[in-house]
Every structure is written in C-alpha cells, then in structure tokens.
Amino acid sequence: MKNLINTFRKKSFSRRYAPHEENAPLLAMRDITVHFETGMVLDRISFDLTPGAAVAVVGPNGAGKTTLFKVIAGILDPGEGIVQVSGHEPGGHTCIAYVPQRSTVDWTFPATVADVVMMGRINKMGPFLWPQKEDWDVVQRSLDFVNLSAYAKRQISELSGGQQQRMFMARALAQEAELMLLDEPFNGLDVPAQEKILEILATLKQQNVTVMISMHDLRLAAEQFDRVMLLNKELLGFGVPEEIFTRDLLLKAYQGHLHFVEGEFDTLAVGDDCCEGEHHEYH
Amino acid sequence: MNIIDLLITPLSYSFMVRGLTAAILTGIVCAVIGVYVVVRGLAFFGDALAHSILPGVAVGYLLTDGAREPLFWWGTGTAVIVSLVIGAVSKGARIKQDTAIGIIFAGMFALGIAIISTVKSYTVDLTHFLFGDVLGVSGNQLITIAVFSALILILVIAFYKEFLVLTFDPTLATTLRIPTRVFEYLQLILIALTVAVSFQAVGVALMVAMLITPAAAAYLLTKRLPIMMILAAIIASVSGVIGLYLSYYVNVASGPAIVLVATGIFLLAWGYSKFRTRRLVLDSKQEIKPV
Numbered sequence: 001m002k003n004l005i006n007t008f009r010k011k012s013f014s015r016r017y018a019p020h021e022e023n024a025p026l027l028a029m030r031d032i033t034v035h036f037e038t039g040m041v042l043d044r045i046s047f048d049l050t051p052g053a054a055v056a057v058v059g060p061n062g063a064g065k066t067t068l069f070k071v072i073a074g075i076l077d078p079g080e081g082i083v084q085v086s087g088h089e090p091g092g093h094t095c096i097a098y099v100p101q102r103s104t105v106d107w108t109f110p111a112t113v114a115d116v117v118m119m120g121r122i123n124k125m126g127p128f129l130w131p132q133k134e135d136w137d138v139v140q141r142s143l144d145f146v147n148l149s150a151y152a153k154r155q156i157s158e159l160s161g162g163q164q165q166r167m168f169m170a171r172a173l174a175q176e177a178e179l180m181l182l183d184e185p186f187n188g189l190d191v192p193a194q195e196k197i198l199e200i201l202a203t204l205k206q207q208n209v210t211v212m213i214s215m216h217d218l219r220l221a222a223e224q225f226d227r228v229m230l231l232n233k234e235l236l237g238f239g240v241p242e243e244i245f246t247r248d249l250l251l252k253a254y255q256g257h258l259h260f261v262e263g264e265f266d267t268l269a270v271g272d273d274c275c276e277g278e279h280h281e282y283h
Numbered sequence: 284m285n286i287i288d289l290l291i292t293p294l295s296y297s298f299m300v301r302g303l304t305a306a307i308l309t310g311i312v313c314a315v316i317g318v319y320v321v322v323r324g325l326a327f328f329g330d331a332l333a334h335s336i337l338p339g340v341a342v343g344y345l346l347t348d349g350a351r352e353p354l355f356w357w358g359t360g361t362a363v364i365v366s367l368v369i370g371a372v373s374k375g376a377r378i379k380q381d382t383a384i385g386i387i388f389a390g391m392f393a394l395g396i397a398i399i400s401t402v403k404s405y406t407v408d409l410t411h412f413l414f415g416d417v418l419g420v421s422g423n424q425l426i427t428i429a430v431f432s433a434l435i436l437i438l439v440i441a442f443y444k445e446f447l448v449l450t451f452d453p454t455l456a457t458t459l460r461i462p463t464r465v466f467e468y469l470q471l472i473l474i475a476l477t478v479a480v481s482f483q484a485v486g487v488a489l490m491v492a493m494l495i496t497p498a499a500a501a502y503l504l505t506k507r508l509p510i511m512m513i514l515a516a517i518i519a520s521v522s523g524v525i526g527l528y529l530s531y532y533v534n535v536a537s538g539p540a541i542v543l544v545a546t547g548i549f550l551l552a553w554g555y556s557k558f559r560t561r562r563l564v565l566d567s568k569q570e571i572k573p574v
Contacts, residue, residue: 070454073457073458074457074458075454075457075458094458094459094460096458097458098454098455098458100452100454105452106322106451109322109450109451109508110322110502110505110506110507110508110511111447111451111506111507111508112506112507115447115507115508116451119444119447119448119451119452119455120455120459122444122445122447122448122459122461123459123460123461125444127441128441128442130443130444131444155506171455175459
C-alpha cells in the first residue's frame, strides 16, 4: 500500500516537468540579452549545444559567465531572447544542474556531505516524503563516482576546496543532470585537486553528460576541452581552441588586460590579472 | 523533604501543571523554528517580530476589556501581517534590511506601549505582555497552544526537505523548480505563528531567547539539521521545566527563569564544543589528512 501511494505521488509530481523533444539540441540560445541596473551584462548571445560536449567558458571578470549560466539554468529570466532545453523552455526542466562558486556557500551550515548530495534529489521524492533507502543508494553511488565516500558523514566545513567542488558534482549527479554548469570550479585549487576534477569530467563525458565550465585559465581550457567559448558580454567565439584563441579574439575579449610575449616557438599570452593565467597560442 | 517530594509538590497545583505543559510545548516549537532562525541568521527579525505584535495585542486588550484568551488571535494576526510586511520590505532594497526591520520593530513596539498606557492600571498587564505569564495559562489557552504547536510541527516535518534546500541553497531550490517564494513566505509565517503561540509563556521581550538560545546550543553539539532540531527541542523543554521549578522555589518570575536556564545550557554547550575542538585538533596532529 505504501509503495502504491509513493508511486502515485511520484507520478503526479513528475508531470510538472517539461518533456524532451528527441531531435532538438540539448541547449539552444537565441539572442539572449540581459540588462542589470549597472548596464548590459549579456548582449545577443546565440549558440547551440549538442549532448556530450565539454565546453570551457572563458572571459575576463564581469564578462557575464555566471549570468549566462543562471539564464541557462532558468534561475534568471533574460530580458530578451529565447532559451530552449531539449526543445522546451528552461523553467520546466530539472535536468540542468548549476554548481555555484564555492565562495557563495555557507560552509558552517549543519549538514553532512551526504545531506548536501541528497539535496539534489528532493524533487524526485514526491511531496511530504523524507529520503528513502533508494535515495540514499543514489547518494552513495554519486559519492563513489567522485571518490568521496569516505567523507559522507563529515560536516561540510571539514572538506578541502577540491573536495567541496567534488561534493557539488556528486550533488549534480544525484540530481541526474544531463547538463552541468560548473561556475569557476578550479578557482583556488592546487594542481592535484584540479586533476581529480578533470578525471571526473572525463568520466562524465563517457556517460554523455554535457558540461559547461567557466574558468580563467586559458591554457587549461585549451589543453583539456574540445570546445571553448570566449565571452565578454557578447559571444566572441565558440569552437575548437585553435580557432578561438587567436590574438585578435583574445585582445577583443581581454582588451588591455592581456599582453603577448613572442617566444622562440610560439606566442605566449599573459594576463594582467593573476587569475587569468597564461596560454600558448598554437600555430 | 526528599527530591521526589520537591518535584511532586508543585504538581499538586493545577496552574503549575498547565504552566509546565505550556512551557514544554512552546519550548519545543520555538526551538524547532529557532533552528531556521539561527541558520538563516534571522535573530534580529525574530526579535523584531516578537516586539511588533504588541500593538495588535494592545488593541485586543482594550476591545475585549482585559480578557486574555482573545489576545492569541490578535497576536497571531499582527505577527503574520508584520512578518509578510518585513518580508516584502526587505526585498525592496532602498534601505538595508536590518535598518528596515529596526524601524518597523521600534515603531510597532512604541505604538503598542502607547496604546496600553492609555489604560490607568496598565503596568501589571504590560509586565505580563513583556515578560510572559506562563503560570497564568488557562485550560482553553493551553488547547490553543497545543493545536497550533502541532500544526507548526506538522508543517515543518511535511516540508522538511523543501525548507532544508531553501535554507542552504536557494539557487538549487530554483533549479529544482521548488516554488521558492511560497516556501520563503511560509517560513516567515511559521516564525510568526511561533511568536504568537509563545507570547503567553515568555512575553515579547524575551521571546528571541527562546527562538535562538536552544537552537544555538544545539548547533554547537551536532552537524546535522534534523538532529539540531531534536536537540534544540530537548534543551528548550528541559529549560522550561527547570526554569519553572526554580521560579516556584526561588520565587523569581517564570519567563526570565526559563531564559536563564536556557542561557546556562548554552554556556555548557559552548564550553563542551571548545573542549571537543581542542581535542580534535590535538588528535588530528597525529594523522595526515588525504587531499
């Protein structure tokens, strides 16, 4: 009887979500424009995204990377333009996971790592229901995936930066997200911690999960991602790194904040800002 | 007189039994709702809300000629309205949120005292409004307290996961298509109802202590929200019982006695958590944490 009620609740609850059109692109953006009181943040952004892509989104501070992600996730309503996720408006989807910048999270909150990962599942449980065993099983599998099982019962403040990031990736997995939007996951992480996240991203790619990652490190973007998106309020380029990371486009994006150093074999682009890192341009 | 007698003697008075029941019930509700108040950093809001119900209570007091029972409804109405007004004002953002809350808080409190002061013999009743009169709770009032306490707790349990996500990560709540506005206002209304339910027991001036002190003590002892709620409820109930016995034997006012016991428990929890952290630090020096 209890199972019957649960099934009924879940069915009636899930009806609220938008269906997926089979032939539609996973994500289609058309002329997305966002104005804040301080001025224009995004200017006529249009692009399509196919399933399984791993896209690095780069651009200077204030380029609108976070805003773009929030529009895609349906958190922020764009003033103009159309967003479609698998052929429908983003407001009806729960298959998009937005992973916030770590600095925006209250790490003193009384929750364990498993509790936070469980939060990704709450819309799968139906109204009035608390997590069941099957939900905890999903949490366990998600934590295994990011190699954090040993930390399941730790308070979230006990995690290192890289572990915090992996916990949020596990939450996106528990949410069964098809599109993950990671907002500057590499900020403040050392190289081993970055590599662990890159390993997880490689496995996600095998499972056809689409990922968009905002970052400042141009070299990392060029070396690790098959697609890069260069953003500075407008979309300056979207494609393979060799075509996008050209001197002209990079100068357009970073304006005076990027210097080019001619080397023996290639040109080195060096940012003013420590976060922007450096990049080898390939010829 | 042995200890059993000490515990049983006060129970021979029916006002004492009613007072104890009321103190436990309001303690539990305040503590559970107080967990949200503490983790969301709404202590000032809670304090303001408690003080802001005074004009409503005062008008009810004048209109019903000093009868106590209708005051609950006047308090509830005012609390719900004020909580929604503060909720709306703090989104408006021309002035900072705590400034807006402060203005409403002081203005409403002054209005309440002004209304009550028009009555000649107002000091006794004003004292009860400010500091509570848990031993004066009538049978009917107790039933109202019990019904509303149950309602608040049922809502907290039913929407536990929605409130959890909304409190920790409102952005996730939006991407999971939870109606965040609805639950935000529901949370404010629950705080308002809690204030109205506990008005008789602790009064407006000390209400914030019942909301935050047990919850803050529990926060120091656990790392999970549901356990924090249970611990806070236990701490508040124990404070209520010990406070009332102290009030009976030492002859101090009941509201302050309850709050003082809760504060004592908080200090114990704080000392214990300091001690535990020091031990954890010492232990962790022996093991190297993996990356």
